[in-house]
Amino acid sequence: MDQLRGMQIFRTVAECKSFTLAAERLDLPRPTVTNAVQAIERQLGVRLLQRTTRKVSLTVEGQVYFDRCSRVLADVDDLNNLFSATARPHGVVRVELPERMAHRQLIPRLPDFFARYPDLQLRVGASDRFADLVGEGIDCAVRVGTLRDSGLIAKRIGQMEQINVAAPAYLAAHGTPRTPAELPHHLAVNFYSSQTGRDMEWEYLDDGVVKTVGMRALVAVASSEAYLACCRAGLGMIQVPQLGLEPDLAAGELVEVMPEWRPAPLPVSVVYSHNRHLSARVRAFVDWVAEVLVVR
Incomplete structure (x- = not known):
């Protein structure tokens, strides 16, 4: 059995957490699946899967191998479809999204994405950290704000208006x-x-010039959801993108303050590593994100 086929079998076993279910999905005899995984373990000299009578789980080494072989298989799929204009995007797209944007704008719309691209699967990270795209094997990330990653390729998809709000x-x-x-x-x-x-300073535009003020605060956070939660609790004012806040403002749960002194709009970009071409599967996700956000 060739190495790529063995990697496909291993990945399926890891995803199914079962040799039996993997064999059914791949339409292969169970012994063939078992032998393929054992051959990889012998070649590497480590145990990749922890087997019990009830389930199969990845060892530490198995998780590392799973992440790497998933990337290799995705690259092979991309290569095979490189010159095909009719092939539907398929495979796994690993993305990192800002927390609030993921929860409020993108995840609720994912059923539409999968209806359009039924052969794609997503592995979504949703946080406000700056993930290491290359080191973590992430295909692309949505970044809000000024970009400082000189080693990444960026596609600007617009900007988000910001407002000042309080409870x-x-x-x-x-x-x-x-x-x-x-x-x-x-x-x-x-x-x-x-x-x-x-801490990031309070910003406002004065005749088109960005000015900043250091604000007193009882609490500082590094999560956009915690940021909003603290504001709702009456702990202080915040500056946030207006997109997605319309229901809160309409219901009176949040109130805009100083509308004449808003902060500058935030640029929104999709970034990906310079050593990874924008494959059909990643391009499909990038184009969908730009369409959903409809940022100006």
Whole structure:
């Protein structure tokens, strides 16, 4: 059995967590599946799967091998479809998304994505950290804000308008600021960078020029969902993209403050490694994200 076929069998066993289910999916005799995995383990000199009477799970070495062979198989699929204009995108796309964007805009629309691309599967990471695309084998990531990754290729898909918001409870306790001059008398929920650990300053546009103010804060977070939760709890004001907040504003759960002093719009980009071409499967996801977000 060739090595690529063996890798496909191993990947299927790992995904199914069962030799029997993998054999059924691949339409192969169970002994063939078992022998293929054992041959890989003998070749590598390590155990890749932990077998019990009830399930099969990956060992530490097995997880490393699974991640690497999944990338190899995806690259082979991309290569085989490189010059095919009619082939439907298929395979696994590994993506990293900003937490709030994933929860509010993208994940609720995934049924539409899979209806359009039934042969694709996604492995989604949703957080506000800056993932190592190359080291973690991630195909692409959506990044909001100014890009600092010089080793990545970026496709700009638009920008998001930002607004200043607060909870009614906060405004009842502290009053409503009208101008930046009043900010020293108010509290913010600070957001700190997962890269530097430093709090981001409060920003506003003054005749097209970005100005910043260091705000007092009781709490600082590195999660966009925690950022919103702290604001709703009345712990301070925040600055967030307006996209997706319309229901909260309409229901009065959040209130826009200082609308004449909004922060600058945030650029939105999809990034991927310079050593990975934008394959049909990744391009399908990138184009879909740009369509769903409809950022200006």
